[in-house]
Each structure stands twice: as structure tokens, then as C-alpha cells.
Amino acid sequence: MKIPKPGDYRAPDGAQGEPSMPDDWAQRWIDSVIDYAVIGLSPGGIIRTWNVGGEKIHGFLADEVIGQRFDIFHTQDDRDKGSAAALLDIARGTGRSESEGWRIRKDGSRFWANVVITALTDDTGHVLGFGKIVRDMTDKKTAHDAVVESERRFRMLVNGVTDYAVFMLSPDGIVTNWNAGARRIKGYSAEEIIGSHLSRFYTPEDAAAGLPQRGLSIAAREGRFEAEGWRVRKDGQRFWAHVVIDAIRDEDGTLAGFAKITRDITERMEASRMLEDTRKALFQSQKMEAVGKLTGGVAHDFNNVLQILRGNLELLDSRHYRDEWTRERVAKAITAVERGSKLASQLLAFGRRQPLQPVVINLASALRGMDDLLRRALDETIDVETVVAGGLWNTLVDIHQLENVILNLAINARDAMAEGGKLTMELSNAMLDDEYVASVPDIQAGQYVLLAVTDTGTGMSPDVVDRAFDPFFTTKPEGRGTGLGLSMAYGFVKQSGGHIKIYSEVGHGTTVKLYLPRSSRPAVELPPRVTPAPKGGSETILVVEDDRNVQSTALDTLSDLGYRVLKADAAEEALAVLRSGVHIDLVFSDVVMPGPLRSTDMVAQGLRLLPHLKVLFTSGYTQNAIVHGGRLDPGVDLLSKPYSREQLAHKIRQVLDGGAPARSKTSRDTVLGGPLDPLRILLVDDDMNLAQATNELIGLLGHSGKFTTSPREALQWLANGPFDVLITDLRMPDIDGIELAKQASARAPSLHVVFSSGYANPQLPALPFRWTALSKPFTIDELATVLAGVRRRK
The missing domain is CATH 3.30.450.20 (PAS domain)
Known part of the structure; x- marks a missing residue:
């Protein structure tokens, strides 16, 4: 320069006027x-x-x-x-x-x-x-740096959001930037997606329908667009998305682009769906329970009527066997009774009132044993295939009831394959996880043995599947079915602690899956399929039955078989006969008897008088006297009404000859009328509901129970009356369980203390009294075992 x-x-x-x-x-x-x-x-x-x-x-x-x-x-x-x-x-x-x-x-x-x-x-x-x-330029530098820092922090904030996909779009819908949440949710990196149109994230059908352009158009016109729908990740997997598109405009109002926020709400949608499925399943379960109680009551009365009919028809058949005309009509009547008996049995099974006698079996051998039975029940046009997975677990189930279920399912499959087809029966091990059982109210997660029965028949529509387990519901023509086959299967599986599910599609067949709980115990050998001939004897039998017609039929049938027979109309009368000194080998008694004395109490007192007395109960409806949790109590023999002459003869001989399982002292004590030496029990728990429930268990075991939620009240009761056992929670307000036990044992040195705790092995100090730990939650069997141990030490 x-x-x-x-x-x-x-x-x-030349410049003018300028100095x-x-x-x-x-x-x-x-x-x-x-x-x-x-x-x-x-x-x-x-x-x-x-x-x-x-x-x-x-x-x-x-x-x-x-x-x-x-x-x-x-x-x-x-x-x-x-x-x-x-x-x-x-x-x-x-x-x-x-x-x-x-x-x-x-x-x-x-x-x-x-x-x-x-x-x-x-x-x-x-x-x-x-x-x-x-x-x-410091001021401008500071302002500029503040803007840069603000933008940096904003970018960092947006990029740090991983639960939301946050990105910008051009006015035409082209992706211009991309955050970490977008990469996590959609699977694309920024380099892969910037410059692409947002329709890339939509399903092909939605993209073809113009949904991406519609969303941008609404956002441009109204300023905001919000919707939910399926979107597609990079790997092709679909997810349910909540989408918000906001229009971004310049200061002069010109559309500069769009801000798009996408959230993956698949889990929320699945949770909502599962909640709805659970609600429906709960409603179905409640409906089935209500109908089951109704059908159980009907079956009770129905079985008594059938018992009278069957017994008298068999007596007529025995007397007029040589008259062909009479024999033919008696046979038809007995067939009708058997049909009625089957209906009543199915109703009880559906209502979960059927007394089960489960044993540990391997379903593979049980299924193989049914081959001939199934082939006789099915047409020649139906091909039967059995598939058994290796290492099949054992299960605890009533084999006879299971065979009825399998036979019913096979017959249903046969009817659905009128032109022939294939029936496949598969056995495998299965796990039901927490996610699956969350939508099924009455099943627990765990290990199961799965029996799947599949046909290639006509299939069922969704509304038919929803009603398939309802009693008397059937799609078969008039006279072709009762509508109780699947109902019976449902009740049996539920009573066995399992789960049943139908999968079907019209035109593509049906699969019924039965999940039965796994048992870790070894399987028993199944008895051979034989029908023993009726066999009588000369023993003395006391028949206790309040229905005169039923009683008369039983007396005549047993007399015809050679037995000496005595009768009693009520439990008090039967007890008087037992006390008379007359020799009696077996008591054959209805479970439900009128009067103040229950049949089970009568039997319990009879066993004290005659220790070698054998007992066989009969009933058309067991209620809860000898059946608990849907299973026959250990050591109890039952013959369900209506029974045939052959069934009565076989069961009487089985009990008299000792073929039935031996009745142990514990099962006799806890089932037939309570323990020989009832305990006086004081129960203390600050949870009123738990205290009431436990006290009821104590009563069921035949002991005398008294409960309170107040430790101080318990100490007052101890001062006023004798107790043998104190059952107390460990943690309670005011006075804890250990301190209560110390004060109680000081007042009653002979008192035995049972600490009930939520800990599996509660750590307790050395205590100057006898005590036992009972971990919550405990079963009635565990409670009975603890109390039996206390009684032995008295």
C-alpha cells in the first residue's frame, strides 16, 4: 500500500463550500x-x-x-x-x-x-x-459461544434421548438429521437414513395407501399430526409406534420442515392386549365355575335316581334272565341308565366335582395302551399317528379319567373328519412361562407334560372356539352329541392342576392341547385291562343309606352275592349297630347322611371300636367330606353312584381282600372324623384374613382352634384356659412372636410353640421351650404333619 x-x-x-x-x-x-x-x-x-x-x-x-x-x-x-x-x-x-x-x-x-x-x-x-x-470482540464472542454451546447442548440432549426417535424432515419428508433414539428404535444409522423419505419406515400396505404423505399434509395444514400404527425396523420387524409430527416454520411463516418424534409402544400395546385377554379369561373362568356348581348339584340328585333304577333293573335281570322279552327290555333300560350315568359323570367332571384317584404315570405307556380302544372307536378312513418325544416327563393324573378324555377328543375328531383324515396324538415336555400364564388366571408357570390331539377336519370358527368348553354346546346334528365331551375334558384338566387350549381354523383342522403338571416321582406300572367276573362272599356288611329305594337295591344285590347284610337308615343308627357287638366286616355307607352325626364321624368312632373294620363310601356327589382339592383323600375308598352289579361286587372284594391301599393312622386321623386326640390350639397372627384361614385349616384337621390378632389378648386367654399349642407369627406390632412365646411358656410350661414365618429357615436364638418352625406359605398337609409331631411328643 x-x-x-x-x-x-x-x-x-473545484469543491464548493468545503473548508x-x-x-x-x-x-x-x-x-x-x-x-x-x-x-x-x-x-x-x-x-x-x-x-x-x-x-x-x-x-x-x-x-x-x-x-x-x-x-x-x-x-x-x-x-x-x-x-x-x-x-x-x-x-x-x-x-x-x-x-x-x-x-x-x-x-x-x-x-x-x-x-x-x-x-x-x-x-x-x-x-x-x-x-x-x-x-x-469479547462480547460478540461470548454471545456467539453461548449460541454454539446452546446448540451443542440441544444436539447432545436430543441425541442422548434413546426412548424416542427424534429427527427432522424437509418439507418433502426427507430425513435431514437422526438421533440415537431413532437408531435404537428403527435400527438405521444416520449415514444409512439421512436423505431417505420417511415412507421407508412404514409398512408396504400403509405406504401404498399414502399414509406418510397424509401425515405430513395434516401437520402442514394444522401444525401437528399424531397417530399410532405399525412401523418397520431395518431388520423387517414390525413395532407399534406412537408418532407426532410438528410443522416447523420460519419467522415469515414459510414451512421449513417437520420435527418427528416416534416412540415404540409395542410393550404397552401388548400389556393392554394381555390385560384384555386376562379379563376375558377371568370372566370365562368365573362363568365356568358358576355353571360347574350348578351342574354338580344336578348330577348329585340325578345319580341317586339312576342308582335306584340300575339296582332294580339288575335285580329284575337276575330273576327273569331266561325270559327273552324281559331280558331285552331290561337290557335297553340298563343301557339308558348307563347313558344317564355317563352324562352325570361328565357334568361332575366339568364342575370339577369328580373324585380323582391320581397316580404317577408316563403318558407314553398310557397312550400305547389305548391303541386298540382308539382304533375300534374310529373309522377305517382315519389314519392314527402317535408321536412321543424323547425323555418324556412323568405326570400325576387319574388314568381312567384321562382315558375318557382322550377317547372323547378322538371321537370329536372323527366326527369332524366325515370323509376321513388323520388324527395325530403328540406327547412332549413343555414349559409355561410367566408371560403366557399372565393371561390365564388359574394356571401356574412351570413344567408340564403336553398331550396334543390334532385332526385334519373341518375346524372351528373363533366364536365356536370361545364356546367350545360350555356344557351342552355342540355344533353336531341333533342326536349326534351331548355337548359335554370338551366340557368334561376342561373340568378334568383344571381339576388336575393343568391347562387346556384349543387352536382351530375353519377348513384347516383343530388341535386340542392338554398341559398336565410334571411329577418328579417315579411312574407306577399301569394295571392290565381286565374286567373281573362278579365275585361274592360270606362276610357281614352294614349298609348305611337314608334313601330307602337305594338301600333296598343295595341290600338285595349284596344278598344275591352271598353276603350277610345289615342295614341302617342314619349314621346314629349305624353307630348303635357297631356298638352292639355284632360282628361286622365292612361298612358300606353313603357319604352325605341326614342328622347331627356325619357319616365320616360315625366311621371314625366305629374304627375305634373295631380297629379291623373295613370301610367303603358311596355317593353321587362327594361335596368336601372325603374329597379335598378335587382329589380323594388318602386311605379312603369310594364307589361312585350309579354303579353296576359288577362294579359293586369288585369294589367290595377289593376292600375286603385288602387290595386297596392300606389306610394309615395319619390319614384315618385327618380324614375320618378328626384326630384321636384333638389338640387345643391358640393362633396369633396380626393379619386377620390369614388368621381366619389358618384357623379353618385347624378345624378341618379336627383340632380345636381359637385365634386372635392381638398378642396381649392371647396372653389373657392363656391365663384363663389351657392350650396345647401356640402358633404365632414372628413379626407383629406391640409384641413380637418370640417375646409372646417366652411369656406364654412362662405361664404354661407344657405349651408347644410353632413359629409361623415367611422365612424358609428363620434364624432364632436358643429358647427355653419346645418350638417348631412352619414356613409360610404352608399346605394343610404340612400343618397336619407339624401338629401330628406335637401330639406324638405330648
């Missing part, structure tokens, strides 16, 4: 500027001139800096790098250099400077020095 001379700044000739400029006007201007430091530098960077702006910005006086190198204003890092000399070299070569950076004031503080260095040359281009202008 050429250096101006004083005369160069005069106004041009002439002084020769030193440029210097005066430089000296007056306070917002800029205007500094003159020698060719080597030595400060030659200094203005008030330099003093204001840098803090130095002219005398302090003139003669110094101009890099005294640079930071130490810049000086070490030679930045100042580099700026002069640029200006020397190009005529000008501009830069921004940190500079130093006299007091050592920093400021952000904008620096322009201009080379000053003579007419020949020789560098005479440099003009340097410095401006303090």
Missing part, C-alpha cells in the same frame, strides 16, 4: 478513535505509533509500548508458535491479513480480538511498515 501524503487528503479543486483539510487531519483522526487500536508497526513488527484506542483496549500507555515488539499482546502459546510473525508474513505477501484470537491486556486479562494488518509500501512496492487495527 502506498503511504498517503498530507496533500493527498485535500479536497479536490480546506489540515495537513495532519489523518493523524488527528487516528488519535481520536477509541473503539479501535490503530497501531503503526515497523517492517520487523516494532510498535512505532499508538492511539487512545490502543490505550483503551490494551491498557498500555504509548510510552510503555512504543519500541516493543507487537507480539507482547499475544498469549504465550501464540508466541511459542510464532503466530505474530506469521501474520506479518501473510500481510507482506498478500498486502493484508485478518485474524481473530485471544490477546493480552496490561493487567494480564484476555480479550477476544479481531485484528487486521495492512502492509504499507512506497511507490516501488517496498514495505515501509504495517498498519494494525485491533477491535475488542
Whole structure:
């Protein structure tokens, strides 16, 4: 740059009204500027001139800096790098250099400077020095950095969100940026997706229907679009998404693009669906339970009627066997009774009132044993295939009832394959996990043995599947079915602690899956399929039956078999016969008898009088007297009504000959009328519901129980009356279980304490009294075992 001379700044000739400029006007201007430091530098960077702006910005006086190198204003890092000399070299070569950076004031503080260095040359281009202008830009730098930092933090915030896909779209729907949540949810990296249209995330059918464009159009028109629907990940997997699209506009209202937020709510949708499925399943379970109670009551009365009919028909058949006309009609009547008996049995099975006698078996051998039975029941046009997985687990089930279920399922499959087809029966091990059982109210997660019965028949529609287990519901023509086959299967599986499920589609067949709980015990050998001939005897049998017609039929049948028979119309009368000293080998008693004395109590007292007495119960409806949890109590023999002459003869001989399982003292004590030596039990638990439930269990076991939720009240009761056992929770307000037990045993030294705790093995200190631990939750059998041990130590 050429250096101006004083005369160069005069106004041009001819300018009218303009005063002439002084020769030193440029210097005066430089000296007056306070917002800029205007500094003159020698060719080597030595400060030659200094203005008030330099003093204001840098803090130095002219005398302090003139003669110094101009890099005294640079930071130490810049000086070490030679930045100042580099700026002069640029200006020397190009005529000008501009830069921004940190500079130093006299007091050592920093400021952000904008620096322009201009080379000053003579007419020949020789560098005479440099003009340097410095401006303090700290405020603008701070504002700029704040904006940059704000944007950085915003980007970091958006990118750090992983539960939401947050990204921007152009007005045409092109992806312009992409956060980490979008990558996690949709599976694409930013490099893979930026520049793509948002329709890439939609299902093919939704994209073809124009849903992406519709969403953008609504957002552009109304400012916002919100919806839910299926979206597609990079791997092709679908997920249920909640989507919000917001329109982004410039200050003048022009559409700049869209902000799109997507959230994966598949889990929420699945949870909502499972909740609805659970609600439906609970409603179905409650409906089945209500209908089951009704059908159980009907079956009770029905069985008594059938018992009278069957017994008298068989007596007629025995007396008039040689008369063909009579024999034919009696046979038809007995067949009708058998049909009625089957209906009643199915009703009881559906209502879970059928007394089961489960044994541990391996279903593979049970299924193989049914081959001939199944082939006789099915048409030749149906191909039967049995598939058994290796390592099949055992299960605890009533084999006879299971065979009835399998036969019913096979017959249903046969009817669905009128033109023939294939019936496949598969056995395998199965696990029902927490997720599956969450929507099934009455089944627990765990290990099961799965029996799947599949046909290639007509199949069922969804509404038919929903009603398939309802009693008397059938799609078969009139006279072709009772509608109780699947109902019986449902009740049996539920009573066995299992689960049953139908999978079907119209035109594609049906699969019925039965899940039966796994048993870790070894399987028993199944008895051979034989029908023993009726066999009588000469023993003395006491028949206890309040229905005169049923009683008369039983007396005649047993007499015809050669037995000596005595009768009693009520439990009190039967007990009087037992006390009379008359020799009796077996008591054949109905379970439910009128009067104050229960039949089970009568039998219990009879066993005390005659320890070798055999007992056989009969009933058309067991209620809960000898059946608990849907299973016949251990050591109890039952002949369900209606029974045939052959069934009665076989069961009587089985009991008299000792073929039935031996009745143990424990089972006699806990089932037939309570223990021989009832205990007086005081129960203390601060949970009223738990205390009431446990006290009922104590009563069922035949003991005398009294309960309270107050430890102080329990101590008062101990002072007023004797107790044999104290059952107490460990943790209770006011007085804990250990302190209560100490005070109680001090008042009653013979008292035995049972600590009931939620811990499997509660850590208790050494205590000066007898005690036993009973871990919650406990079964009635575990409670009975503990109390039996207490009684033995008395």
C-alpha cells in the first residue's frame, strides 16, 4: 500500500463550500478513535505509533509500548508458535491479513480480538511498515459461544434421548438429521437414513395407501399430526409406534420442515392386549365355575335316581334272565341308565366335582395302551399317528379319567373328519412361562407334560372356539352329541392342576392341547385291562343309606352275592349297630347322611371300636367330606353312584381282600372324623384374613382352634384356659412372636410353640421351650404333619 501524503487528503479543486483539510487531519483522526487500536508497526513488527484506542483496549500507555515488539499482546502459546510473525508474513505477501484470537491486556486479562494488518509500501512496492487495527470482540464472542454451546447442548440432549426417535424432515419428508433414539428404535444409522423419505419406515400396505404423505399434509395444514400404527425396523420387524409430527416454520411463516418424534409402544400395546385377554379369561373362568356348581348339584340328585333304577333293573335281570322279552327290555333300560350315568359323570367332571384317584404315570405307556380302544372307536378312513418325544416327563393324573378324555377328543375328531383324515396324538415336555400364564388366571408357570390331539377336519370358527368348553354346546346334528365331551375334558384338566387350549381354523383342522403338571416321582406300572367276573362272599356288611329305594337295591344285590347284610337308615343308627357287638366286616355307607352325626364321624368312632373294620363310601356327589382339592383323600375308598352289579361286587372284594391301599393312622386321623386326640390350639397372627384361614385349616384337621390378632389378648386367654399349642407369627406390632412365646411358656410350661414365618429357615436364638418352625406359605398337609409331631411328643 502506498503511504498517503498530507496533500493527498485535500479536497479536490473545484469543491464548493468545503473548508480546506489540515495537513495532519489523518493523524488527528487516528488519535481520536477509541473503539479501535490503530497501531503503526515497523517492517520487523516494532510498535512505532499508538492511539487512545490502543490505550483503551490494551491498557498500555504509548510510552510503555512504543519500541516493543507487537507480539507482547499475544498469549504465550501464540508466541511459542510464532503466530505474530506469521501474520506479518501473510500481510507482506498478500498486502493484508485478518485474524481473530485471544490477546493480552496490561493487567494480564484476555480479550477476544479481531485484528487486521495492512502492509504499507512506497511507490516501488517496498514495505515501509504495517498498519494494525485491533477491535475488542469479547462480547460478540461470548454471545456467539453461548449460541454454539446452546446448540451443542440441544444436539447432545436430543441425541442422548434413546426412548424416542427424534429427527427432522424437509418439507418433502426427507430425513435431514437422526438421533440415537431413532437408531435404537428403527435400527438405521444416520449415514444409512439421512436423505431417505420417511415412507421407508412404514409398512408396504400403509405406504401404498399414502399414509406418510397424509401425515405430513395434516401437520402442514394444522401444525401437528399424531397417530399410532405399525412401523418397520431395518431388520423387517414390525413395532407399534406412537408418532407426532410438528410443522416447523420460519419467522415469515414459510414451512421449513417437520420435527418427528416416534416412540415404540409395542410393550404397552401388548400389556393392554394381555390385560384384555386376562379379563376375558377371568370372566370365562368365573362363568365356568358358576355353571360347574350348578351342574354338580344336578348330577348329585340325578345319580341317586339312576342308582335306584340300575339296582332294580339288575335285580329284575337276575330273576327273569331266561325270559327273552324281559331280558331285552331290561337290557335297553340298563343301557339308558348307563347313558344317564355317563352324562352325570361328565357334568361332575366339568364342575370339577369328580373324585380323582391320581397316580404317577408316563403318558407314553398310557397312550400305547389305548391303541386298540382308539382304533375300534374310529373309522377305517382315519389314519392314527402317535408321536412321543424323547425323555418324556412323568405326570400325576387319574388314568381312567384321562382315558375318557382322550377317547372323547378322538371321537370329536372323527366326527369332524366325515370323509376321513388323520388324527395325530403328540406327547412332549413343555414349559409355561410367566408371560403366557399372565393371561390365564388359574394356571401356574412351570413344567408340564403336553398331550396334543390334532385332526385334519373341518375346524372351528373363533366364536365356536370361545364356546367350545360350555356344557351342552355342540355344533353336531341333533342326536349326534351331548355337548359335554370338551366340557368334561376342561373340568378334568383344571381339576388336575393343568391347562387346556384349543387352536382351530375353519377348513384347516383343530388341535386340542392338554398341559398336565410334571411329577418328579417315579411312574407306577399301569394295571392290565381286565374286567373281573362278579365275585361274592360270606362276610357281614352294614349298609348305611337314608334313601330307602337305594338301600333296598343295595341290600338285595349284596344278598344275591352271598353276603350277610345289615342295614341302617342314619349314621346314629349305624353307630348303635357297631356298638352292639355284632360282628361286622365292612361298612358300606353313603357319604352325605341326614342328622347331627356325619357319616365320616360315625366311621371314625366305629374304627375305634373295631380297629379291623373295613370301610367303603358311596355317593353321587362327594361335596368336601372325603374329597379335598378335587382329589380323594388318602386311605379312603369310594364307589361312585350309579354303579353296576359288577362294579359293586369288585369294589367290595377289593376292600375286603385288602387290595386297596392300606389306610394309615395319619390319614384315618385327618380324614375320618378328626384326630384321636384333638389338640387345643391358640393362633396369633396380626393379619386377620390369614388368621381366619389358618384357623379353618385347624378345624378341618379336627383340632380345636381359637385365634386372635392381638398378642396381649392371647396372653389373657392363656391365663384363663389351657392350650396345647401356640402358633404365632414372628413379626407383629406391640409384641413380637418370640417375646409372646417366652411369656406364654412362662405361664404354661407344657405349651408347644410353632413359629409361623415367611422365612424358609428363620434364624432364632436358643429358647427355653419346645418350638417348631412352619414356613409360610404352608399346605394343610404340612400343618397336619407339624401338629401330628406335637401330639406324638405330648
